[in-house]
Amino acid sequence: MSNSKLYKGSLSIIILKLLTETHKMYGYEITQKVKELTQGELNITEGALYPALHKLEADGFLEVEMQRVDNRLRKYYKLTQAGNKEEVSRIEELERFIETIQGIVNPKPSLG
Template sequence: MSNSKLYKGSLSTIILKLLAENNKMYGYEMTQRVKELTQGELTITEGALYPALHKLEADGFLEVEMQKVDNRLRKYYKLTQAGTQERVNRIEELERFIETIQGIVNPKPSLG
């Protein structure tokens, strides 16, 4: 997908959805999962991911858990209770937006 601007507004929603499905994840794991789910069509850069993660954490939607893995500290993110509710809200909002755009891109013929 050449125009990464299209997904930037949805990045937080993507993060919340991934964490709801996987309980907790670290950043690189998220980028790889998105690449896998989209068969390489969508690539999330660290430059986009980490500011989004930090904002979600600052807003109280994520909590961080540090774990030692191979003598390194790894930062895992997981949803808070508020984050779980925010995910529901954002998914609904995104689905409505997609339907609206579909109506523009592929309008149904009017029956009138």
């Protein structure tokens, strides 16, 4: 996808949705899962991902769990209860937005 501005506004929704489905993930795992699910169309950079994760954490939607893996600490992110509610709300909002844009891009002929 050539215009990364389109997905940057949706990055927090993407993170919340992935964490709803997988319970907890670390940063690199998130980038690879998005790449896999989009067949390489979306490549999330660390420069975009970590500020989004930190903002979601600061807003109380994520909590961090440190885990030792191969003798190093890995930071896992998981949803809080508020994060679960926020994910549902943002997905509903995104679906309404997509429907609205579809009405502009692909209008249905009026029967008048």
